[in-house]
Amino acid sequence: MKLLLIAESREGKLLGGSYELMAFAQELGAETAMFLVGSEADLPKYDGTLYLADVADAGEYNPEAHRALILDVIDKEKPDSVVFCHSSYGWDLAPRLAYTLKAAQISEVVGVADGNMVVPVCNSKLRREVKAGTAQTVITLQNGAFGLAEDPAGTPTVEKISGGTGTVIEFSGFELAEAGGVDLAKAQVIVSAGRGIGKPENVALIEGLAKALGGEYGASRPVVDSDWVEHNRQVGTTGQTVTPKLYVACGISGAIQHLAGMKKSEFIVAVNTDKDAPIGEVADVLVVADLKQFVPVLTEKIQAL
Amino acid sequence: MKILVCIKQVPDMESKFKVDESGTWYAKTDLAWRMNEYDEYAVEQAVQLKEQCKEGDITVLCIGSDQVKETMKKSLAMGCDRGAHIKDDEASGKEPFEIAGVIAEFAKDKDFELIFTGMQSQDRGSGQVGILVGEMLGIPSVSTVVEFSYEGGTLDLKRELEGGIKACVKVSSPAVITCQLGLNTPRYPTLPNIMKAKKKELLSIDIGDLLRVEPRQETMKMYFPEKKGGGLVLEGEAADLADQLIKILKEKTGVLA
Numbered sequence: 001m002k003l004l005l006i007a008e009s010r011e012g013k014l015l016g017g018s019y020e021l022m023a024f025a026q027e028l029g030a031e032t033a034m035f036l037v038g039s040e041a042d043l044p045k046y047d048g049t050l051y052l053a054d055v056a057d058a059g060e061y062n063p064e065a066h067r068a069l070i071l072d073v074i075d076k077e078k079p080d081s082v083v084f085c086h087s088s089y090g091w092d093l094a095p096r097l098a099y100t101l102k103a104a105q106i107s108e109v110v111g112v113a114d115g116n117m118v119v120p121v122c123n124s125k126l127r128r129e130v131k132a133g134t135a136q137t138v139i140t141l142q143n144g145a146f147g148l149a150e151d152p153a154g155t156p157t158v159e160k161i162s163g164g165t166g167t168v169i170e171f172s173g174f175e176l177a178e179a180g181g182v183d184l185a186k187a188q189v190i191v192s193a194g195r196g197i198g199k200p201e202n203v204a205l206i207e208g209l210a211k212a213l214g215g216e217y218g219a220s221r222p223v224v225d226s227d228w229v230e231h232n233r234q235v236g237t238t239g240q241t242v243t244p245k246l247y248v249a250c251g252i253s254g255a256i257q258h259l260a261g262m263k264k265s266e267f268i269v270a271v272n273t274d275k276d277a278p279i280g281e282v283a284d285v286l287v288v289a290d291l292k293q294f295v296p297v298l299t300e301k302i303q304a305l
Numbered sequence: 306m307k308i309l310v311c312i313k314q315v316p317d318m319e320s321k322f323k324v325d326e327s328g329t330w331y332a333k334t335d336l337a338w339r340m341n342e343y344d345e346y347a348v349e350q351a352v353q354l355k356e357q358c359k360e361g362d363i364t365v366l367c368i369g370s371d372q373v374k375e376t377m378k379k380s381l382a383m384g385c386d387r388g389a390h391i392k393d394d395e396a397s398g399k400e401p402f403e404i405a406g407v408i409a410e411f412a413k414d415k416d417f418e419l420i421f422t423g424m425q426s427q428d429r430g431s432g433q434v435g436i437l438v439g440e441m442l443g444i445p446s447v448s449t450v451v452e453f454s455y456e457g458g459t460l461d462l463k464r465e466l467e468g469g470i471k472a473c474v475k476v477s478s479p480a481v482i483t484c485q486l487g488l489n490t491p492r493y494p495t496l497p498n499i500m501k502a503k504k505k506e507l508l509s510i511d512i513g514d515l516l517r518v519e520p521r522q523e524t525m526k527m528y529f530p531e532k533k534g535g536g537l538v539l540e541g542e543a544a545d546l547a548d549q550l551i552k553i554l555k556e557k558t559g560v561l562a
Contacts, residue, residue, distance in 0.1 A: 061474060088466045092464075095436040104522040120530075128329075133519075133521050168476065175472075177469025222486070246558050280536060281532070
């Protein structure tokens with residue numbers, strides 16, 4: 001089996017997901033070639049052929065151009081599967097490529113079983129095994145599902161490629177996250193609020209517990225999207241990645257995007273009414289309770305210590 | 306301006322799921338159903354655009370059994386003008402390429418200036434349909450949009466990337482936009498608008514009239530993931546739970562030392 005791995009970079013910097021693609025290939029024992037729109041200044045440690053298009057020509061976000069470049073490489077390498085990260089880059093480009101290739105696309109793969117791809121369903125509550133009906137496939141991998149390649153080493157054989165134009169979508173730059181505010185990465189204890197807090201007034205409960213534990217409070221995406229908590233306190237893929245000594249997830253079901261941002265915390269406590277919530281997968285302790293009743297009691301008892 | 310919004314009805318994700326008899330999907334009984342969360346942002350953006358332009362006609366499309374009409378009525382009450390219900394009792398088994406094919410077949414001769422979809426569904430989560438619709442219709446698509454502005458056929462968009470970074474993107478209509486959470490604040494339908502929605506046109510079309518593509522993938526099996534966490538589960542009275550947790554935190558973490 002041969003895989004074409006689509007690595008990613010941003011502003012010339014290689015992104016870590018590229019090593020997850022290699023880990024997937026290692027698990028399958030597949031032959032690989034790699035494709036990257038990036039910079040010669042930051043190449044992956046990789047023992048193989050790397051087709052490199054200069055981001056200065058191909059653009060940071062230019063799906064038309066990137067597709068055309070990948071199609072040229074596919075012509076040469078004839079891979080069985082083209083593998084992307086399930087990222088803002090991958091989930092945008094993969095369906096476009098699959099469409100042109102007339103290939104099945106299987107999204108957010110978390111495992112392989114009996115030659116079929118395993119993907120999550122319903123916020124990771126269920127799993128689904130998917131069989132592709134086309135010889136060639138396009139696959140995106142869930143962030144973190146396959147880990148990083150073991151001891152990536154080597155210097156790639158770089159084959160420079162160019163060409164591929166795209167004029168329909170015009171990219172005009174990045175907007176960085178608002179600076180300032182809280183640096184959750186430095187906090188030893190983080191207590192986070194999820195959708196289960198129910199209303200903005202209840203943020204105070206979470207903040208109170210965080211204070212009692214000498215930490216900071218954070219939030220999951222829905223709470224930030226509702227403007228109940230400012231964005232610089234968001235934990236998860238599109239917010240901050242944190243590794244405190246203690247992480248308390250209150251009313252957070254545990255969407256993969258949130259888990260990716262906190263699962264490496266040293267000790268995780270989840271407070272949730274749903275015993276089957278995916279947060280239970282990463283929690284050291286799952287307290288099955290309504291946070292609105294439990295958190296004030298816990299806070300009071302900790303303050304009384 | 307003609308606008309199409311594509312929505313899906315999904316189970317509430319807090320539901321207790323069961324695998325059905327076929328072993329390839331979740332049982333559809335005993336579930337609470339709602340509009341796919343991402344699609345609420347799509348509906349809201351379409352309605353805001355119509356309000357901004359002071360003219361427009363919004364069609365909301367949904368594929369599924371008669372049950373999905375309830376969810377369609379919500380989007381009509383939010384401000385969509387008409388509904389196109391693609392009747393299909395087997396919709397859950399359709400893979401993204403088929404769903405996109407049906408939408409594109411419906412849209413191809415209707416000159417929609419903008420097509421809004423959610424960036425993914427909460428149940429399948431494939432994130433393919435919107436982009437595939439754009440490919441099939443030969444119009445540009447931009448995914449994962451968190452900021453949207455429209456001026457005379459030009460769209461200024463921001464895509465959400467990882468780590469709080471956004472990519473600024475410009476594209477001309479016609480185009481497909483896939484909506485990410487946080488793009489706007491979806492409105493709650495008011496009672497008068499719920500009443501008005503009952504009189505809006507809700508056209509029913511059989512799936513067979515629009516399905517022209519073959520599936521490219523098949524679900525072989527559905528099951529619950531193995532619990533690998535092995536974490537401790539505590540149940541009981543709040544005060545008792547708090548005491549137990551404090552004991553654990555003292556033993557296992559340095560936090561309360």
